[in-house]
């Protein structure tokens with residue numbers, strides 16, 4: 001049986017209602033970020049392969065759209081770095097032939113130094129790259145990249161991409177306490193932002209369980225201060241304001257397991273994602289907890305659910 005590669009729509013702090021498309025399996029990534037929400041990368045890679053092809057993805061996506069899914073974005077991601085999928089160019093082109101819904105790409109940006117990768121993703125409507133470090137030391141501490149990557153090459157790749165790409169770039173900076181989360185360090189990002197010319201700068205912190213246990217969330221006031229330093233394009237990624245999913249799964253239990261296998265979620269995330277009352281979700285979660293299919297973790301008093 002073919003694996004389901006489409007999930008959601010789920011509420012996203014950055015993209016409204018997002019219909020996710022998995023381009024790489026767990027966990028194919030060029031980084032091993034300390035803050036990763038899906039766990040450690042046992043072995044980083046830079047090798048591009050057709051992990052899943054347009055021929056597999058497009059019928060599944062068309063089916064989901066035909067059944068009434070009405071997301072704000074079709075979001076290319078996966079359990080790792082989606083540009084490692086060498087079929088990504090064809091996948092984006094084919095999506096454009098079946099729908100007008102804009103295509104967003106979540107990427108760590110590490111492969112943008114490769115001209116073929118930049119060309120492959122030119123047709124995406126919005127690209128959301130990470131840029132967590134403003135120097136090589138922070139890069140190695142936060143992103144723990146594949147040994148074949150340098151900070152300088154990664155930054156140069158983003159600059160080249162900005163020159164070639166006409167769509168929107170929403171850059172994300174993830175702040176890690178004790179590494180890049182002080183005002184003097186934040187000021188060192190300013191020259192980079194002038195060069196990258198992102199359309200938005202999204203400031204994030206560890207509000208969900210992370211790969212390394214010592215990564216704690218920064219107070220909102222701290223991120224607000226960083227946003228002031230970074231200027232008018234910068235915004236703290238605020239808590240998601242609830243929207244109803246346009247299409248609900250008929251099988252709540254399977255939808256929950258599907259959602260939680262991608263990332264930890266709060267009860268509110270799940271309720272908003274499935275367009276259901278939290279009381280309805282709780283009934284199913286209680287059962288899944290009793291069956292030990294799901295477990296919880298507590299991050300600063302917020303309860304997150306995840307697959308066991």
Ligand code: SF4
Pocket residue numbers: 029030031032033035036037038041079080081108
């Ligand atoms: S956060 Fe993204 S880039 Fe970093 S290790 Fe996880 S999947 Fe890879």
